[in-house]
Amino acid sequence: xxxxxxxxxxxxxxxWCPGCGNxxxxxxxxxxxxxxxxxxxxxxxxxxxxxxxxxxxYVNVNSFHTIHGxxxxxxxxxxxxxxxxxxxxxxxxxxxxxxxxxxIPHAARRNIDVKYVVHNNMIxxxxxxxxxxxxxxxxxxxxxxxxxxxxxxxxxxxxxxSGATFVARGFAGDVAHLTWLFKEAIKHKGFAFIDVLQPCxxxxxxxxxxxxxxxxxxxxxxxxxxxxxxxKKAYEWNDKIPIxxxxxxxxxxxxxxxxxxxxxxxxLRDISDVNIEKAYVFLR
Amino acid sequence: xGSIYFTYLIGGEAGMGVAASGRMLAKTFTRxxxxxxGMIDYPSLIRGGHNFYHATVSDERIWxxxxxxxxxxxxxxxxxxxxxxxLKKKGxxxxxxxxxxxKSALERQGAxxxxxxxTGIVKELGALTVVRNSVALGASMALIDFDLEVLLxxxxxxxxxxxxxxxxxxxxxKRGYSFVVxxxxxxxxxxxxxxxxxxxxxxxxxxxxxxGGLRAGMKTYFAYPMTxxxxxxxxxxxxxxxxxxxxxxxxxxxxxxxxxxxxxxxxSRSMVATSGGGFALMTEAIGQAAMTEIPVVVVxxxxxxxxxGMPTYTAQGDLRFALHASQGEFPRFVIAPGDAEExxxxxxxxxxxxxxxxxxxxxxxxxxxxxxxxxVPAFDLKxxxxxxxxxxxxxxxxxEEYRRYxxxxxxxxxxxxxxxxxxxxKVNSSEHNEYGFATADAKNxxxxxxxxxxxxxxxxxxxxNCEESVKVYGDERSPIAIxxxxxxxxxxxxxxxxxxxxxxxVKFVQxxxxxxxxxRRLQTILKDVRELLLVENNVTGQLGSLxxxxxxxxxxEYLLKFNGRPFYPHEVVSKVLEVVK
Ligand SMILES: Cc1ncc(C[n+]2csc(CCOP(=O)(O)OP(=O)(O)O)c2C)c(N)n1
Ligand code: SF4
Numbered sequence: 013x014x015x016x017x018x019x020x021x022x023x024x025x026x027x028w029c030p031g032c033g034n035x036x037x038x039x040x041x042x043x044x045x046x047x048x049x050x051x052x053x054x055x056x057x058x059x060x061x062x063x064x065x066x067x068x069x070y071v072n073v074n075s076f077h078t079i080h081g082x083x084x085x086x087x088x089x090x091x092x093x094x095x096x097x098x099x100x101x102x103x104x105x106x107x108x109x110x111x112x113x114x115x116i117p118h119a120a121r122r123n124i125d126v127k128y129v130v131h132n133n134m135i136x137x138x139x140x141x142x143x144x145x146x147x148x149x150x151x152x153x154x155x156x157x158x159x160x161x162x163x164x165x166x167x168x169x170x171x172x173x174s175g176a177t178f179v180a181r182g183f184a185g186d187v188a189h190l191t192w193l194f195k196e197a198i199k200h201k202g203f204a205f206i207d208v209l210q211p212c213x214x215x216x217x218x219x220x221x222x223x224x225x226x227x228x229x230x231x232x233x234x235x236x237x238x239x240x241x242x243x244k245k246a247y248e249w250n251d252k253i254p255i256x257x258x259x260x261x262x263x264x265x266x267x268x269x270x271x272x273x274x275x276x277x278x279x280l281r282d283i284s285d286v287n288i289e290k291a292y293v294f295l296r
Numbered sequence: 297x298g299s300i301y302f303t304y305l306i307g308g309e310a311g312m313g314v315a316a317s318g319r320m321l322a323k324t325f326t327r328x329x330x331x332x333x334g335m336i337d338y339p340s341l342i343r344g345g346h347n348f349y350h351a352t353v354s355d356e357r358i359w360x361x362x363x364x365x366x367x368x369x370x371x372x373x374x375x376x377x378x379x380x381x382x383l384k385k386k387g388x389x390x391x392x393x394x395x396x397x398x399k400s401a402l403e404r405q406g407a408x409x410x411x412x413x414x415t416g417i418v419k420e421l422g423a424l425t426v427v428r429n430s431v432a433l434g435a436s437m438a439l440i441d442f443d444l445e446v447l448l449x450x451x452x453x454x455x456x457x458x459x460x461x462x463x464x465x466x467x468x469x470k471r472g473y474s475f476v477v478x479x480x481x482x483x484x485x486x487x488x489x490x491x492x493x494x495x496x497x498x499x500x501x502x503x504x505x506x507x508g509g510l511r512a513g514m515k516t517y518f519a520y521p522m523t524x525x526x527x528x529x530x531x532x533x534x535x536x537x538x539x540x541x542x543x544x545x546x547x548x549x550x551x552x553x554x555x556x557x558x559x560x561x562x563x564s565r566s567m568v569a570t571s572g573g574g575f576a577l578m579t580e581a582i583g584q585a586a587m588t589e590i591p592v593v594v595v596x597x598x599x600x601x602x603x604x605g606m607p608t609y610t611a612q613g614d615l616r617f618a619l620h621a622s623q624g625e626f627p628r629f630v631i632a633p634g635d636a637e638e639x640x641x642x643x644x645x646x647x648x649x650x651x652x653x654x655x656x657x658x659x660x661x662x663x664x665x666x667x668x669x670x671x672v673p674a675f676d677l678k679x680x681x682x683x684x685x686x687x688x689x690x691x692x693x694x695x696e697e698y699r700r701y702x703x704x705x706x707x708x709x710x711x712x713x714x715x716x717x718x719x720x721x722k723v724n725s726s727e728h729n730e731y732g733f734a735t736a737d738a739k740n741x742x743x744x745x746x747x748x749x750x751x752x753x754x755x756x757x758x759x760x761n762c763e764e765s766v767k768v769y770g771d772e773r774s775p776i777a778i779x780x781x782x783x784x785x786x787x788x789x790x791x792x793x794x795x796x797x798x799x800x801x802v803k804f805v806q807x808x809x810x811x812x813x814x815x816r817r818l819q820t821i822l823k824d825v826r827e828l829l830l831v832e833n834n835v836t837g838q839l840g841s842l843x844x845x846x847x848x849x850x851x852x853e854y855l856l857k858f859n860g861r862p863f864y865p866h867e868v869v870s871k872v873l874e875v876v877k
Contacts, residue, residue, distance in 0.1 A: 015671040018617060022733070023731075023733075024733045024734075027588070049416070052720060053714070053715060053716065053717055053718070053719065053720065054550075054715065056562070058558075061726075065726075066734065068722065068724075069722075071735045071823055072604045072720060073720060074720045074721045074722065075721075075723070075726075076558070076561060076588070076722075076723050076724075076725075077555065077723070077724040077725055077726055078780045079580055079581065079584050079725050080552075080586065082550065082551075082554040082584075084551075085546065085551040085552075085554035085555045085558065086554050086555070086557065086558035087553035087557035088551075088555050088558065088561065089518075089554065089557065089558025089560075089561070089562065089564075089566070089567075090299065090518065090558040090561060090562040090714070091562075092514070092516055092542050092559055092564065093516060093558070093560070093561075093562035093563050093564035093566075093713075094543070094562045094564075094713070094715050095716065096715065097562065097714055097715055111766070114547050114548060114550070114551070115547065115551055118546065118547040118551070130514065163452065173528065182839055217745055224793060231692035245666070247673040250529065260659065267682075270542055271537060272536060272537065272542050273542065277563075277715075278515040278516065278540075278559075278563075278852055279515070279562055279563025279715070280562050280563070280689070281515060281540070281711055282511070283512075283513025283515070283682055284682055285509055285677075285682070286511050286512075286513055286539065286682075288353060288507050288510050288511045288675070288677070289674075291507060291510065291539075292497060292530070292536075292537055293496040294534070294672065295498055295499050295503065295505075296323060296328070296453070296495075296497060296498065
């Protein structure tokens with residue numbers, strides 16, 4: 013049975029603002045699933061709280077709309093319970109880099125086979141336009157009416173130094189490129205991190221800004237196996253902003269290092285009559 | 297009462313092996329056919345300070361340690377200063393002959409002092425100083441004329457990972473034993489003859505909870521270390537390969553609980569254990585489990601608070617916290633085992649209830665229950681069976697599209713796990729419709745709140761129809777009742793034995809399920825009670841306030857203790873005698 017784009021649509025009415033970068037991310041993700049022909053039952057999408065959080069309602073696969081900032085731990089639990097699922101998390105930049113930041117380095121160094129997409133609009137969308145950790149310095153938002161006094165965080169550098177085995181940046185203004193990134197991330201075995209430049213049409217419209225600056229790493233012969241080069245590229249943020257795969261390496265995933273996970277997924281094991289008597293030796 | 301009650305106390309600095317010696321002795325008596333309750337008391341530090349292990353041994357089932365001591369093993373002088381007042385008349389003290397202390401002062405108190413060259417023997421053997429405790433354990437066996445071989449078998453097993461270390465400790469114990477036999481003879485203190493080993497276990501509340509989880513088919517365990525819950529993590533980490541359980545220590549308790557919820561959403565029974573501070577971090581996600589209707593089992597091992605409090609001391613201060621943790625209104629079970637044996641069976645039950653009702657279940661323990669040792673018979677696995685909820689595995693066979701939050705008569709929707717053929721499983725921590733799509737529609741919100749409320753009604757019935765939700769001990773017809781929950785059970789049951797011997801007959805009402813509150817059962821049980829004595833290890837009498845809330849009845853008398861220490865039986869006895877007067 014083939015998987016079609018139509019099957020991935022849901023009955024839910026989309027409530028994003030017209031022109032929102034989230035539409036491109038949704039389209040790219042659905043296209044990636046169709047192009048890879050992944051059965052819907054095998055995919056789980058986890059979303060945080062924010063405009064991006066509605067994502068799960070708009071794609072007809074398993075989904076978990078969690079609380080603010082907890083996409084990665086939920087995704088980790090799901091993958092451990094059933095390693096055969098394709099587990100993809102979607103967070104806003106507030107969800108990922110503010111309230112949820114404590115989880116990123118650990119998911120990365122654990123190398124759990126989870127894909128993590130950050131809708132980085134550099135603003136709190138759903139709460140109507142406050143500053144986030146990636147808002148550039150000096151930008152006026154509702155909570156920084158005199159300009160943001162803080163330096164922004166560098167998400168790609170963070171992912172790289174934390175040990176992520178797949179690090180990429182996408183741009184919501186280029187759906188074809190984003191589709192390709194999603195496919196590569198899903199095919200990668202291990203933690204895949206994609207920061208997506210996602211203009212917020214209503215509170216922080218950056219389409220023109222990014223359109224003028226982004227270029228593709230594939231076009232300049234970037235070596236995705238070179239960690240130091242990747243880190244250099246992660247710091248490139250001026251009149252040229254790179255998108256594409258910065259770094260990719262194959263390392264054992266968290267699941268692969270756990271002998272308990274060999275064989276059937278945990279969720280399908282027989283638990284009807286566990287023999288605990290073999291633990292009595294510790295209690296005598 | 298049993299004919300033998302023997303209480304021992306081993307004291308020393310952190311690092312002197314006090315906990316290990318206490319545990320080995322508890323195992324020795326258990327293998328010798330006796331029952332033990334043993335408590336470790338230690339401040340939160342790694343070296344120095346004062347640790348002691350305090351335990352009572354009996355020939356019948358025992359539930360708590362008794363305060364007064366027959367034998368003190370003093371690994372340092374501090375132990376003598378601190379615990380002499382607990383020593384019974386004609387009680388014995390084993391003391392290292394290298395320690396400087398005032399022997400006549402001890403003897404004036406009626407103590408029998410046995411100076412044993414603990415350090416000397418260890419030096420002769422060329423062993424580490426810590427081996428002194430094995431010499432003392434051997435010596436103690438001679439004082440009570442117990443079979444040394446039982447102790448040696450325990451030492452060999454406990455230290456058996458490194459054979460040479462086990463053997464040097466065995467030798468040390470033998471020397472201590474012979475020293476006493478030669479100098480003083482056998483059984484100078486008393487005679488406790490080994491009985492047949494009936495395969496009983498020495499188990500802590502923490503180990504019981506861990507074992508309960510394993511029996512319940514838990515496949516994923518997540519925890520961030522926090523006293524007094526950390527031993528659950530240690531135990532499970534040790535046996536993870538034997539049981540094919542994944543044990544993970546994530547970055548914090550927020551990650552812990554969310555991983556557990558994610559894992560059970562995907563079909564793996566999951567548990568977490570923590571103490572008050574970690575539980576505080578978990579609260580938002582406990583509401584999430586309720587809203588998404590994903591089961592999860594949370595163990596809250598209480599310690600003294602507020603804030604960091606006294607990390608290694610006991611308390612029952614988090615009852616209200618467990619009952620109300622998280623925003624919004626939703627059903628939950630809160631279950632408080634009173635001893636390690638109950639902790640095992642109730643943990644299995646907790647998993648079954650969590651899945652049956654698709655709700656969070658909180659198991660309340662405390663340091664005294666979690667870390668103390670209790671001798672229990674091997675578990676009856678027929679009474680600890682896995683009961684799965686309304687789950688759908690493999691393939692969804694329904695004719696209509698699968699709805700995770702399908703409205704049903706009982707409020708419980710069949711739960712498919714992701715990966716199930718023909719089912720798309722959408723869960724949502726925002727208010728949602730039957731399919732799991734977010735909506736703020738007023739009518740839908742009411743329907744969904746009522747669906748969750750119907751589960752609460754069913755859970756209430758479950759509690760009212762369950763013998764174990766409230767347990768009654770002692771003279772059931774007595775108009776005088778002690779009421780309590782959790783680990784105070786031990787001291788109260790021992791007090792009941794003492795009171796009965798004095799001809800004072802009262803009953804003890806143990807509230808095991810605290811949410812939903814077993815109102816009707818308690819009404820019946822307390823109907824003819826004239827004097828109601830509340831016993832709690834907290835400042836404000838939290839169960840007392842629940843009685844007022846649910847039964848419109850306040851306790852008549854209060855026995856509250858909040859210094860981090862558990863109740864001793866004699867404290868309960870004195871209070872009861874005051875009340876009956
Ligand atoms: C614990 C908690 N704190 C605050 C909020 C309120 N809140 C909802 S969405 C949001 C910010 C979302 O911003 P972002 O993650 O960037 O997502 P976007 O809306 O831009 O997609 C906040 C602060 C919440 N839901 N939970
Ligand atoms: S507020 Fe911004 S992020 Fe949210 S839907 Fe509108 S455009 Fe998109």
